[in-house]
Amino acid sequence: MLVIRPVAPPDLDDLLELAGQATFGLTTLPRDADFLRQRIADSVEGFGRLGSGRPRGEPLLLVLEDTTANRVVGTAGVVSKVGGFEPFYAYAIETTVHESVDLGIYKEIRTLHLVEEHNGPSEIGSMFLHPSMRGQGAGRVLSLSRFLLIAEYPANFAETVIAEMRGVIDERGHSDFWDAVGKHFFDLDFPKADALSMTGKQFIGDLMPRHPIYIPLLPPAAQAVIGQVHQNTAPALRILQQEGFRFTGMVDIFEAGPIVSCPRDELRLVRTSQRQVVVATVPEKSGPATHLISTTDTTAFRCCASSLEQTAEGVILPATVATSLGVTAGDTVRTGLIQQAPSKQDTPEAEPT
Structure with missing residues (x-):
């Protein structure tokens, strides 16, 4: 189990x-x-x-x-x-317009702007x-x-939930985006800088450039990975997109992986899951797991995937699931549809943070 x-x-x-x-x-x-x-x-x-x-x-x-x-x-x-005491940092991708009427030239240039979020x-x-x-x-x-x-x-x-998706880095920990941008300000390789961000973020505010970075001035390899996810993270991103997450127009400051977000109350399972009473338990039945089932006890959160039987009074759970959750008849659980069985391509390995 x-x-x-x-x-x-x-x-x-x-x-x-x-x-x-x-x-x-x-x-x-x-x-x-x-x-x-x-x-x-x-x-x-x-x-x-x-x-x-x-x-x-x-x-x-x-x-x-x-x-x-x-x-x-x-x-x-x-x-x-x-945010709070240690701010949240990201790059916002924005578009600036450069135009010369005399020369008949109109250019839309993408830029990166440092975002510092305290709330x-x-x-x-x-x-x-x-x-x-x-x-x-x-x-x-x-x-x-x-x-x-x-x-x-x-x-x-x-009220909003975000996810920083892992960007493109190779098996040696090399990031083309980091080499083109961050390394010039930190004098650190990507793995070291990324690890330091977990112990404190003051160094980011001290050293990151405050002026816009013009994306066309970056090497092509660095431009190509902005907003792209690591191949092993693509399944995790697909799952989040199915739950309501969308690209925010912001990327991670280290390897430029995309940041996605969704209003809390618009998350699929937040909208559709419901509290239900366990009316009985039965021996295990064969068949695919269709629902996520979690406890509602603040002292002992537990969650399992399982089939269930819906009745007018509540739900009937397999006995093994009820035991694993620590619930019995009369207790309240929260249930929500898993939605669809994932293929092997939809099994996430990792999110970055």
Whole structure:
């Protein structure tokens, strides 16, 4: 059985093993025990504040647990609000017009403008799935579970939700965009700068250029990757687009990956999921999982993918699912359609943050 739940201190060793499978660009899952230990502690504290009524920047981390093997095989995160003490930085793609009436020349030139946001949206990220789990639909379920969490506690999240998608970098951690722009101001290679951004963002404000960057002046290789996603991130982007996310016109300042967003209340699962009473449990039946089912208890969020039987009084759940969620007849759960079974091409490996 695969169960999605909040990360806990005993998960540290599994997270370290999982981090060893990650490639460049997943800065929130480094193979660093001290960093991950603090990440776990921050998430535990954040989940303890669910139901408090407003977003305070809690970095919540969910894990996908294979209860049969008793190990964590995936992660997915959501920060309730970015900005605040440490601002959120991005490049906005804008178009400026240069025209000479005398010469009959009219030019529309794309430029990059640094955006510094102190009162930002919620942000999803930290999506990573162990290679052994890919191509089975687990990635879609893990990704969507965050939206049931948001649906259950909407007041704890901002009115807009964004995702920074991993941009184009190669297997050595090389980024053409970084080499053309950021490296001139930081004197650091891309992996080092990206990792530093997780420990603090003051250096970004200190060193990033404040004036517009004219895109046509960049090398062709750097221009070509602006707003493009890494090939392994394309499935994750497709899933988010199906849930309502759209390109914002902004890109990441390091490798120019696209930033997508959706109003919180327009997310498909936030709109369509509903609370229902468990009226009974039955033995497991064969058949595909059609729904995401999550608990509504603020102290023990759990989520599973399963079939269910709808009745006028509520839902009937497979007994194994009810046990995994820790619910019995009379309890309330939140349910939402998975929508469509993913193909192998629609199983996300990772989101960048």
